[in-house]
Amino acid sequence: MNIIKNILVTDGNSRAALAVTRSLGSKGYKVFVADSAETSLASNSKYCSQSIVYPDPVNNFNEFCSSIKKIVNEFKIDLIIPVTDVCVFPISKLFKDNELNCITPIASDETVSLAANKSKLIKVAEELGVNVPNSQIIESKNDISIDYADITYPIVIKPSRSRVMIDGKWHFTSVTYAKTGEELSTILKNTHQEIYPIILQERVLGNGVGAFYCYKHGKCIAKFAHKRIREKPPSGGVSVLRESVEIDPLIDKHSQLLLSHLNWHGVAMVEYKNDENRGIPYFMEINGRFWGSLQLAIDAGVDFPDHLVSIAKNIEISNAQTYKVGIKTRWLWGDIDLMLMLLFKSGNQLNLPKDYGPKWKVIINILNPFGKNMFYEVLRLSDIKPWLFESKQWIKSLKK
Template sequence: MTTRVLVTGVGGPAGVAVLRSLLRRDDLEVFAADMDGWASGLYLVDADHRRIVPPGRREDFVDAIIAIVASDGIGLVVSTVDVELVPLSARREELGAPLAAPSQAALTTCLDKWQLAQACAPHARVPRTALLDEAGIALDWVFPVIVKPRSGAGSRGVHLVEDRAALQAERLDDGWIIQEHLPGDEFSVDTLMGRDGTAIAAVPRLRARVDSGVAIAGRTVHRDELERTAEACAAASGLVGVCNVQLRYDSHGVPALLEINPRFPGSMPLTVAAGVDMPSLAVDLALDRPVPDRVDFVEIANVRYLEDVFVPVDQVLDGVEAQR
């Protein structure tokens, strides 16, 4: 029996990675959705399976998804965009199909770096963290420190503060936090959590080259301490399904939590190539189908390049017009 799956956010690398994984399966009929008619992932499927939706921040976004689910007989919704996750999860019961996304509670924890630090601190190494207020600034910090927004993605707003004078000059705002600066190498760990709170897979990746917060070259690595730390943090956050745990080594060689992205990462093709097809596993998990207790991976490296997709002009223009 074929299940129809709607993948949203197919203009980004995560959406394209999910599409390419799911399109290999004979038991899935895949629909691709994006707010932009120029989104490359739309053209990985035929015209009958392309959908234009409102931006995730718009009030009518979830209503549009509900309408597509009803009209196309969708059996599962897979979102790959941060801003879509919260509204979709909030109205999960109205969608008319299962949603492959974390619960509202887990999203709230992961998307607020202050709450995340508090949730994970009892279970793993977490950098010293304080709110950017008078009390936080007054703490005895070892400089430099990191100042970052409590919410946000792609390293936007994150900056290094060299000394106390510079920290005191920061604009006080409870939407920001101060964190201990970690000097070691940074790793991303693609993690798949089962419904019982245990990890099905945890694949550490060295981010060898990064552009705008997205790794464009890297390699998978076997390091038990990275896997254990990522699994502990994902479990403490209450996540089920795919997430990306970002870790950095401290001065003592201990991996510590930076943040958790509760979605598919843009570098997912590397994890799939390493032997863990997380998009496919996440679909089975969301549909309550059997999944392995544990999936191992191999060490492999990748570099990324642009790839052109050529389509008739009228098809792209139709997509652009549909969003107006």
């Protein structure tokens, strides 16, 4: 059994890092929270033993890698848990090159890169018989004159990678929409060549569904599912209120087909859109890292951070695939952001789907602070400082 005492958690300003810190710190591990800022969301937790600053991984890739190596040696880190993609990618490369003297429970560098490439993953999914939306892949700007007639407008324009390295810096991409062929051509022509391939997809109307897994070298150890009740932005984005549900058997089957095919190791979120008209869940992407709503899984009884540590220790995990359904977690300030969007932007500006319903009903639900089996994600009276920190940051953002 591997002995693990000191754990490094990256991306301290993320809600997932806070959930990891609370989980592992409450179990007696010494958790070092690292971020590019001196003070972060997770470093304010009482479960953080020490806050560490590293160079911004978005703009300083090489400096970040050098800093991680120094941190591991200086603080005698036994286990690294990278939380976001911008840290998963360089840390997976460091392990590939045998430059870190510790453990990390993530998939190989090649597997991580494949999972992050949506255009390649779509092809894998189709070969495995997994349902994907009607899609076309535009490999480069030289291909933008092809005929898109077999995809119904509005068309979803989705870069293959959520983050792209250009001139040594990470550039974040986003999903956009085109309502006409002219609008589509304009968007494609104005997209940087390095961001290609671009995926064009039919828009699937329905709730986003996430299936969450922990794997040990291709074997499923734990699983979990939720449904998104409210998202920011409302056309599809980050969930601000979500509820634990039983995993749809077809989603579970397809997710495990994909992850087993990839010989996955560590945690992963497999995303789908549930087409309510056709009754079919369509595969969207795999995120090979912790997800923003991690706290919901922990609240429902699936402690993914603890499972990762057990895998790193080579400890057998049992009874990890059952959990409570009907548990909800709410990201309060994200929900308030959603309310402000609904108040001050039109349905067209927000790209609201036709089945979204009246905005005023959603606003009334947001204003209700209570709910059955509902937890607040950041706001915890037993560990209040992270929420106070987040509240100050949110108020500052309003003044900009």
